[in-house]
Amino acid sequence: MPKPFTPKVVTANHLLQGDVIYQTAAGWTRRLQDAEVLTDEADADLRLIDAIQQRDVVVGAYLAEITLQDGLPTPTHFREDFRATGPSNYAHGKQVELH
Amino acid sequence: MYSYSEFDTDFLAARNAQFRTQVERRIAGSLTEDEFKPLRLMNGLYLQLHAYMLRVAIPYGTLNGAKMRKLAEIAERWDKGYGHFTTRQNIQFNWPALKDVPDMLDALAEVGMHAIQTSGNTIRNVTADHFSGAAADEIADPRPVAELLRQWSTDHPEFQFMPRKFKIAITGSPNDRAVTKAHDIGLRMLERDGARGFEVIVGGGLGRTPMIGKVINDFLPEADLLPYLEAIVSVWNQIGRRDNKYKARIKITVHEHGIDEIRRLVDARFVKTRAAFTGVDQQMLREIEGHFAPPSFKATSEARFKDAYHSDPVFRSWADTNLTAHKAPGYKIVSISLKKHGATPGDASSDQMRLMADLAEEFGHDQLRISHEQNVILPHVHISDLPALHARLKSAELATANIGLISDIIACPGMDYCALATARSIPIAQQIANRFDDIKREHDIGQLKIKISGCINACGHHHVGHIGILGLDRAGVESYQITLGGDHTETAAVGDRAGPGFSADDIIPAIERIVDAYLDLRTNEDEPFLDTYRRTGMAPFKAALYPESKAVAAE
Numbered sequence: 290m291p292k293p294f295t296p297k298v299v300t301a302n303h304l305l306q307g308d309v310i311y312q313t314a315a316g317w318t319r320r321l322q323d324a325e326v327l328t329d330e331a332d333a334d335l336r337l338i339d340a341i342q343q344r345d346v347v348v349g350a351y352l353a354e355i356t357l358q359d360g361l362p363t364p365t366h367f368r369e370d371f372r373a374t375g376p377s378n379y380a381h382g383k384q385v386e387l388h
Numbered sequence: 389m390y391s392y393s394e395f396d397t398d399f400l401a402a403r404n405a406q407f408r409t410q411v412e413r414r415i416a417g418s419l420t421e422d423e424f425k426p427l428r429l430m431n432g433l434y435l436q437l438h439a440y441m442l443r444v445a446i447p448y449g450t451l452n453g454a455k456m457r458k459l460a461e462i463a464e465r466w467d468k469g470y471g472h473f474t475t476r477q478n479i480q481f482n483w484p485a486l487k488d489v490p491d492m493l494d495a496l497a498e499v500g501m502h503a504i505q506t507s508g509n510t511i512r513n514v515t516a517d518h519f520s521g522a523a524a525d526e527i528a529d530p531r532p533v534a535e536l537l538r539q540w541s542t543d544h545p546e547f548q549f550m551p552r553k554f555k556i557a558i559t560g561s562p563n564d565r566a567v568t569k570a571h572d573i574g575l576r577m578l579e580r581d582g583a584r585g586f587e588v589i590v591g592g593g594l595g596r597t598p599m600i601g602k603v604i605n606d607f608l609p610e611a612d613l614l615p616y617l618e619a620i621v622s623v624w625n626q627i628g629r630r631d632n633k634y635k636a637r638i639k640i641t642v643h644e645h646g647i648d649e650i651r652r653l654v655d656a657r658f659v660k661t662r663a664a665f666t667g668v669d670q671q672m673l674r675e676i677e678g679h680f681a682p683p684s685f686k687a688t689s690e691a692r693f694k695d696a697y698h699s700d701p702v703f704r705s706w707a708d709t710n711l712t713a714h715k716a717p718g719y720k721i722v723s724i725s726l727k728k729h730g731a732t733p734g735d736a737s738s739d740q741m742r743l744m745a746d747l748a749e750e751f752g753h754d755q756l757r758i759s760h761e762q763n764v765i766l767p768h769v770h771i772s773d774l775p776a777l778h779a780r781l782k783s784a785e786l787a788t789a790n791i792g793l794i795s796d797i798i799a800c801p802g803m804d805y806c807a808l809a810t811a812r813s814i815p816i817a818q819q820i821a822n823r824f825d826d827i828k829r830e831h832d833i834g835q836l837k838i839k840i841s842g843c844i845n846a847c848g849h850h851h852v853g854h855i856g857i858l859g860l861d862r863a864g865v866e867s868y869q870i871t872l873g874g875d876h877t878e879t880a881a882v883g884d885r886a887g888p889g890f891s892a893d894d895i896i897p898a899i900e901r902i903v904d905a906y907l908d909l910r911t912n913e914d915e916p917f918l919d920t921y922r923r924t925g926m927a928p929f930k931a932a933l934y935p936e937s938k939a940v941a942a943e
Contacts, residue, residue, distance in 0.1 A: 304414075
């Protein structure tokens with residue numbers, strides 16, 4: 290039996306700033322909690338293709354695993370956690386820029 | 389220090405103008421990322437976890453005040469007010485925006501610096517002994533040769549698309565501080581019967597397959613250097629594997645073909661390359677040597693040093709730990725620690741960079757070096773100036789007395805910044821340094837080199853650390869593997885794996901158990917960690933690291 294599809298978001302780096310962005314229904318966001326949560330595999334594949342085609346906006350788009358906590362997308366792997374937050378040695382990146 | 393000729397300046401201006409249009413075309417959408425990526429990498433621009441990263445070459449780790457000040461300005465103007473000095477004697481800016489990078493490169497060009505070939509499958513920044521030109525144990529200053537190699541390898545048409553990257557390190561001293569045995573080519577300057585030459589070591593490297601380099605030529609006459617290196621690189625360029633990037637480095641080529649076969653191929657190729665060199669390279673070397681004339685050393689009273697040494701215990705501790713013997717009487721080599729306890733190894737703020745630039749100009753004959761151990765060196769300081777220098781360093785939190793001690797840790801950026809990393813390195817380094825600072829034992833522990841990498845690529849040199857730490861991703865959790873007994877010097881050795889890895893919470897106590905075991909095992913305070921390890925082997929350290937398995941075995 291195929292593995293059940295687990296929720297994902299489309300993420301990439303922004304071409305100009307280089308920072309982490311997430312796909313929304315209408316475009317892109319810098320906040321993971323505002324990302325469009327994809328629960329259907331075929332839909333996720335289409336959304337990823339759409340992201341990859343936006344070559345003048347994003348770099349390196351891929352599907353990242355998430356879980357829903359209190360209805361909000363949350364990383365399941367520490368790498369995605371750091372991408373969504375910023376480095377741990379300085380208060381730089383999203384942990385300060387988004388607040 | 390080498391200063392650019394008109395040719396160099398024009399070349400760099402043309403190259404920067406070219407990259408500016410490439411960036412413009414990428415932003416405008418006429419270049420795809422696949423087209424742009426190799427172009428940006430050739431100019432040192434990476435896309436990392438949170439941002440772009442610009443890696444700037446510091447050739448053989450040599451800077452002057454003006455260059456250091458320009459790095460400070462760039463960090464402030466286009467980054468977040470700091471830079472990260474790396475194990476390849478480079479500096480990395482972690483937060484530039486794509487559109488600003490051409491301006492950053494132009495700013496670098498103003499002081500004769502660039503980011504060319506700090507990435508890509510080319511010959512990278514040539515690294516050298518960070519005490520070059522100053523060390524008491526030096527046969528000759530390796531920097532003129534390193535500069536010749538920089539000029540030869542920069543934009544070398546044959547070596548722009550090689551199987552993989554290629555790194556050359558050079559030392560002019562028998563005590564190897566340049567890790568020559570862990571480079572694609574390591575050069576050790578020698579003198580034989582009054583003639584100068586090189587021991588040429590090939591096929592060393594760290595990464596996923598660590599190898600200690602092998603001697604391909606035990607005495608290469610100085611004049612043959614470029615044709616011989618060209619022969620080595622071109623042999624590898626031809627037979628090095630391009631089918632598998634993990635088997636592409638010359639260490640694998642040497643391993644698969646054997647050093648004798650590689651030597652035979654290189655010798656055959658050398659006949660041709662030597663014929664193509666007309667001797668102009670040696671004329672250029674003579675000219676370059678003129679740029680590296682030693683400064684005019686002064687002779688003054690040493691009284692101020694002696695007074696401070698006897699009256700100020702903080703100064704004395706720093707002087708005992710951070711100074712190295714100099715070739716000129718009355719002079720010392722000063723190592724400025726970028727490893728304040730709890731700080732990020734290798735990071736310096738713009739203010740700190742400016743202060744170091746000032747100090748180099750005031751007290752250090754306008755010279756600075758970056759060490760592969762991620763510290764900054766003032767190679768020529770008269771000891772009468774040391775008390776004043778120390779006071780100024782203290783004011784900028786740059787006077788930590790820990791060179792060569794347990795808190796003088798090499799750490800790669802790890803998963804806090806690097807897209808390739810599998811775990812974080814920096815917080816582990818910070819916690820180890822803080823822990824041993826809290827218990828005030830590091831001077832008692834003595835010489836102990838901890839080196840941390842956040843992935844198997846080993847930018848943090850973990851294989852050659854006395855204690856090496858490798859961060860891995862084990863089933864979605866950061867896990868840290870320990871190696872013991874590595875050595876980066878002329879007696880280079882790859883460390884032995886101690887056993888199963890430790891979680892982020894358990895790695896600091898594990899390091900403490902190793903250190904406690906060493907303090908119990910050493911014959912006396914003069915036996916450094918590495919000597920104890922070599923005498924006792926792994927067993928007692930393993931028992932200390934994994935007490936539970938000993939308990940199980942005893943049941």
